[in-house]
Structures are given as structure tokens and as C-alpha cells.
Amino acid sequence: MSKVTIVAKLTAKNDCIDAVKAEVIKMLAPTRQEQGCIEYRLHQDSTDPAVFVFYENWKDQAAFEQHMDSAHFKAYVAALSDKIADKTVHRMTEMG
Numbered sequence: 539m540s541k542v543t544i545v546a547k548l549t550a551k552n553d554c555i556d557a558v559k560a561e562v563i564k565m566l567a568p569t570r571q572e573q574g575c576i577e578y579r580l581h582q583d584s585t586d587p588a589v590f591v592f593y594e595n596w597k598d599q600a601a602f603e604q605h606m607d608s609a610h611f612k613a614y615v616a617a618l619s620d621k622i623a624d625k626t627v628h629r630m631t632e633m634g
Contacts, residue, residue, distance in 0.1 A: 541576065542602045543630040544594040554621035555588050561617045562590050568610040574601020588623070 550558035562580055569578045574597040583589035596602040605611055 540598065541632070542596040542599050543632060544592065544596070544602065544627060545630055546592040546594070546627045547625070548590045548592075548618070548622055549624040550588045550590070551621055551623045552588060558588075558590065558618060558621050561614055561621075562592075565592075565610065565614050568608070569605060572601070572605055572608065574598065574604065 548558065548562070559582065566578065566580060569575055575594075576597060577593070577595040579593045581591045581593070583591070594602075596605065
């Protein structure tokens, strides 16, 4: 199996930016400890603080699926369910 790259963009509701920021930061340490996690980086837009982007590399699709099934990922999804205005997730294939 080949490496999986995920680019996920979250836009917090304007009155929830601090709460969303706290939740996404909580994801860093436990996710980086997961078997199969190669890289897990979080960014906040410099001009629009409501926008957060995760850049992730996983050993393979199975590792990414295990991440989505983890307790900390499920808690994160539940905590943000009413705080997100928009979310897009792109599964990327490296071109070279």
C-alpha cells in the first residue's frame, strides 16, 4: 500500500474560533503517537483566524482509517460538531 496524504481545512464559526483552536491543538500529541502517522501538522490562517488546515501523511489507508476510529478523533468530531461553519477533506496522491 502507498502513503496517504490528507489536507483538511476547517472553518470555525466566528464565535467559536478559540474553542475550535483548543480542540484542534488537543489532536496533535495523541495523533502524532499513532502507529502509521508519518506527519501531522496544524496551521492557522494568518489573515483569517477562523481557518485551520491539517496536513497529514499516513503510512497507508489502513493507518488513516485507524486514526478516524481512534477515541481522540471521535471526541474531536463530537466536540466540534456545532462549532464548524465549513469543512473540506482532500485525500491527495503525490505526483513526483
